[in-house]
Amino acid sequence: MTALEIDALDKTYGTVRALRDMTFDVRAGEIFGFVGSNGAGKSTTMRIVLGVLAQDSGDVRWDGRPIDADTRRRIGYMPEERGLYPRMKVADQLVYLARLHGLDARAAHASMERWTETLGIAERRGDEVLKLSLGNQQRVQLAAALVHEPDILVLDEPFSGLDPVAVDVMSAVLRDQAAAGRPVVFSSHQLELVERLSDRVGIVRAGSMVAVGGIEELRRTEHRRWSVQGPPDASWAADLAGVRVVSSAGSTTVVEEDATAAADVDQAVLHAALAAAPVREFALVRPSLSELYRDVVTADLGADTGSAAEATTARGAA
């Protein structure tokens, strides 16, 4: 079931076209990683979802209906600019925010206790936010997004500046939220983390979604590649039918099949390498999210619209 649909959003700030036909959806129970260069339009999209910014055109729907103020109150939002009251104590602040979202005093207090416990900041309940380290402020910020028990999470760079333990805590919370059936969308520049955590990923460039899909789906390439480690150079592969040498560094050669390759060309590659020297490693190579990202984001911006549509199709848009 589709939960949150972002449909053809356009947004211009003065002369800056921040969003251009931004379209994707985030399904119930999935973690959606939203990635793209600085200024690509992630925060703008999230702000529009939250209603803190108005789009020029396009729609945001939740379960098929245009999102309104009531449904927005059921979103847990972590803004990029953060939004805590620096001089307010952690517990007071969280209780206040929970009450603002409609929880009664008892439920608000219980929720504050639960989230400060879960996020490892229970000892900080009596501290003013400005006295906390940045990482702990960020934990409070996540608690603030969760304290009213929202039905959907929209988190703008929740992992930035966190230590590895805090990253694990934050990741576990997002996984739990998704496992409870909530759609979770988060932006991040930490691509390995996005790759590890997300069920689906959307790569945005210049205000448009240029590739979207499951990690495995995105990593699938049109032509298979293999990395062969052993022979001292790539000469063994130079005249091999059905493949071309993509790179060669010392005893590691990467080859890619071409359009004429037989289904079992991998066997031919291995045999040819073994005939040249002992093979220590032979593996199918699939691009990491970082590599995909670089391909998509640094693709010729002049051919922007065309390559955007191509990338989405080629990568199997969901």
Ligand SMILES: Nc1ncnc2c1ncn2[C@@H]1O[C@H](COP(=O)(O)OP(=O)(O)OP(=O)(O)O)[C@@H](O)[C@H]1O
């Ligand atoms: N309030 C604003 N006034 C004018 N231009 C803005 C404003 N907010 C954003 N922009 C511009 O809109 C574009 C999209 O910005 P946005 O903050 O959405 O990108 P982002 O993908 O979140 O970037 P980052 O990864 O750096 O956070 C950028 O060109 C930015 O300069």
